[in-house]
Amino acid sequence: MHPAIILYPRNMKAKPPSESFTEMTELVLPQHTNAVGTAFGGAIMSWIDICASIAAKRHCGRVSVTARIEAIEFKAPIKVGDVVRLTARLNAAFNTSMEIGIRVEREHAETGERALCADARATFVKIGDDGKPCSVPPLLLETEEDLRRAEEAEVRRRRRRQER
Numbered sequence: 030m031h032p033a034i035i036l037y038p039r040n041m042k043a044k045p046p047s048e049s050f051t052e053m054t055e056l057v058l059p060q061h062t063n064a065v066g067t068a069f070g071g072a073i074m075s076w077i078d079i080c081a082s083i084a085a086k087r088h089c090g091r092v093s094v095t096a097r098i099e100a101i102e103f104k105a106p107i108k109v110g111d112v113v114r115l116t117a118r119l120n121a122a123f124n125t126s127m128e129i130g131i132r133v134e135r136e137h138a139e140t141g142e143r144a145l146c147a148d149a150r151a152t153f154v155k156i157g158d159d160g161k162p163c164s165v166p167p168l169l170l171e172t173e174e175d176l177r178r179a180e181e182a183e184v185r186r187r188r189r190r191q192e193r
């Protein structure tokens with residue numbers, strides 16, 4: 030176990046990723062499918078956005094907006110009738126933004142076995158009463174994995190800011 034680390038110290042109580050971890054279940058219906066009978070990418074993207082927005086809201090305690098969805102990869106098709114499990118987990122909390130990792134898995138109806146079908150990363154920004162970005166609580170990094178994810182997110186954020 031890694032000693033708890035807070036990368037962005039502020040006057041707010043830090044929360045571990047487990048407090049905002051979000052799990053969502055969907056059933057692929059005919060209206061979610063494309064011309065070849067598999068789940069339409071746009072439907073999956075919508076579920077990704079919803080699942081990540083719930084995790085962001087759980088972490089920061091109020092509404093936040095999607096600033097970016099990146100690195101979406103559809104790795105395997107999902108068929109009509111399949112049960113889909115989405116999970117969203119905070120990778121990092123910065124000043125007013127949060128990076129969230131999302132996984133989409135298909136559940137085998139008989140065995141309950143899960144297979145990764147898609148993943149993505151999203152950045153959400155907390156919005157205050159004045160409509161402007163405002164500070165989010167720090168993320169409490171308790172494990173080696175928490176720390177690795179936060180450091181990787183920090184590298185991506187720094188790179189983005191340099192590119193702007």
Ligand SMILES: CC(C)(COP(=O)(O)OP(=O)(O)OC[C@H]1O[C@@H](n2cnc3c(N)ncnc32)[C@H](O)[C@@H]1OP(=O)(O)O)[C@@H](O)C(=O)NCCC(=O)NCCS
Pocket residue numbers: 093094095096097123124125126127152154162189
């Ligand atoms: C996201 C938004 C609030 C950012 O506002 P802004 O005036 O550019 O604010 P700032 O430049 O001060 O950036 C605020 C934070 O957002 C982050 N950010 C802004 N644009 C970003 C982007 N495209 N990708 C990743 N992060 C971004 C900044 O890095 C900053 O993070 P930090 O405070 O943790 O360092 C604004 O661009 C917006 O309202 N976009 C539309 C959102 C929307 O309609 N989404 C779809 C529906 S929910």
